[in-house]
Amino acid sequence: MNNQLEKDLVISVKDVSKKFCRDLKRSLFYGIQDIASEIIGKPRQSEELRSQEFWALKDVSFQLKKGDALGLVGANGAGKSTLLRIISGLINPDTGVINVTGRVAPLIALGAGFNPILTGRENIYANMSILGLSKQEIDKNFDSVVDFAEIWDAIEAPVQTYSSGMSARLGFACAIHIEPEILLVDEVLSVGDIKFKMKCHRRLAKLQEKGTAFILVSHNSHSILNICNKAIYLKQGQLIMSGEAEAVVNKYEEDLAFSEGKDGRSKAIMRLREKPSHESSGLDITSIFFRDEQGNILETPLSGKPAYLCVECQANQHFEDINVGVKIRAILGEQDVVLYLTSNNDSCLLEITPGKTEIQLQMSQLGLSPGRYTARIYLRQGVRSFDIIESFRFIVETSEIMSRCLFYQPRNWQTIKLD
Ligand SMILES: Nc1ncnc2c1ncn2[C@@H]1O[C@H](COP(=O)(O)OP(=O)(O)OP(=O)(O)O)[C@@H](O)[C@H]1O
Numbered sequence: 392m393n394n395q396l397e398k399d400l401v402i403s404v405k406d407v408s409k410k411f412c413r414d415l416k417r418s419l420f421y422g423i424q425d426i427a428s429e430i431i432g433k434p435r436q437s438e439e440l441r442s443q444e445f446w447a448l449k450d451v452s453f454q455l456k457k458g459d460a461l462g463l464v465g466a467n468g469a470g471k472s473t474l475l476r477i478i479s480g481l482i483n484p485d486t487g488v489i490n491v492t493g494r495v496a497p498l499i500a501l502g503a504g505f506n507p508i509l510t511g512r513e514n515i516y517a518n519m520s521i522l523g524l525s526k527q528e529i530d531k532n533f534d535s536v537v538d539f540a541e542i543w544d545a546i547e548a549p550v551q552t553y554s555s556g557m558s559a560r561l562g563f564a565c566a567i568h569i570e571p572e573i574l575l576v577d578e579v580l581s582v583g584d585i586k587f588k589m590k591c592h593r594r595l596a597k598l599q600e601k602g603t604a605f606i607l608v609s610h611n612s613h614s615i616l617n618i619c620n621k622a623i624y625l626k627q628g629q630l631i632m633s634g635e636a637e638a639v640v641n642k643y644e645e646d647l648a649f650s651e652g653k654d655g656r657s658k659a660i661m662r663l664r665e666k667p668s669h670e671s672s673g674l675d676i677t678s679i680f681f682r683d684e685q686g687n688i689l690e691t692p693l694s695g696k697p698a699y700l701c702v703e704c705q706a707n708q709h710f711e712d713i714n715v716g717v718k719i720r721a722i723l724g725e726q727d728v729v730l731y732l733t734s735n736n737d738s739c740l741l742e743i744t745p746g747k748t749e750i751q752l753q754m755s756q757l758g759l760s761p762g763r764y765t766a767r768i769y770l771r772q773g774v775r776s777f778d779i780i781e782s783f784r785f786i787v788e789t790s791e792i793m794s795r796c797l798f799y800q801p802r803n804w805q806t807i808k809l810d
Contacts (some may be wrong), residue, residue, distance in 0.1 A: 400492065401573055401604045402455040402478060407487030409448040409473055410440060417443050437485040446628045447473045453623055453633050457602040462615035462622035462636050464643045469625040471608045475575045493572025496522055498562055505558060507551035511542055514550050515565060522569045532568045540564035560587060567594055574605040585672065592617060615640055644782035659690040661783050674710055674743065674770055674777040678703045694789040694799040698757040702750045702768055712740040714771045715750055722763040729759065758799045761789040
């Protein structure tokens, strides 16, 4: 490996696997068995699964350099938290090697490391000293931590009286003030209001400029794409894809969208997970699908025929000047954008009232040629972004011969008699 790259590496994970046991009694028994084997000098059976065991992580490898921001995506139970716990040294892998260079600040569970009966002030001292700061250094940073967490009046109250948002803010403030080389963030950014999230994002960008590397776990693709340049996608403990964040998030969302469909076909309706209130931006997309002119749901729109792209959303208040963007790419081929429409460019800003609304992009003759497509759909108001769906996948079919056409051309044929 080249020297500079080696010098910049802060995390190197090589072939890491971790197994767990579904049965607690058995797990305790295996624990005792492993200790006994170690005492008598017998090698542990690290590579094999015993009854009721499963791989929470299997042969995962990746590297992280200074200043890298890595998003970790995957469904529930994919192994994301297990990986963070291994990197932060809370648990050991069964096989594989991990090298971590520098101070790690783990922000793993909400209010991680806080003692609920101690006050905010006491917890700041306890937490930051565990993360490696001296009393003098904490004294110096104390006011800035409280300011950042915005819990001025409550700082002398026990942390058990804090809301989940307050504890998360305090945890985040402590972690960033130790200026770690590596920051591990597990869903913490999903707590708190938009203003606080923006503040965190700005602070993370500053830390990143100074060379802090971080790993962010989030179910919110928007957060990952806003913050991370790289990402890895885990599925049932296996590393499915790693690389540039947008490509990895696209793959993850495509898999999510297709996971219930048969034979890789799209389902007629893409339903989105209902967001808990702390994740919602106030205007969330709840489902996406096509209708025909009569209002029937279309599983596969047809080239040249009417197709209404419907974006159903849920608003918790009245919104004006909403801009809907639809960016469509062909899945096979060069991944170039084939169609990019925004209601704003069409001088059509929408008004959304509280409750459920269906926004329709009405295309009287669909111009897309037959094939598989993925659409990125977003709702914005000026520069404020509400919701983004990275990958609504659909298939366009045709009832005509169009094999050599790049797009559908509406047309008629006729003859005109000239003499
Ligand atoms: N201590 C443990 N003992 C037994 N099984 C465990 C233990 N910790 C995690 N698991 C299991 O390992 C698998 C991976 O869990 P993990 O928490 O890493 O997933 P995750 O991707 O972080 O999920 P989520 O998105 O729901 O937080 C899950 O099946 C989980 O039930």
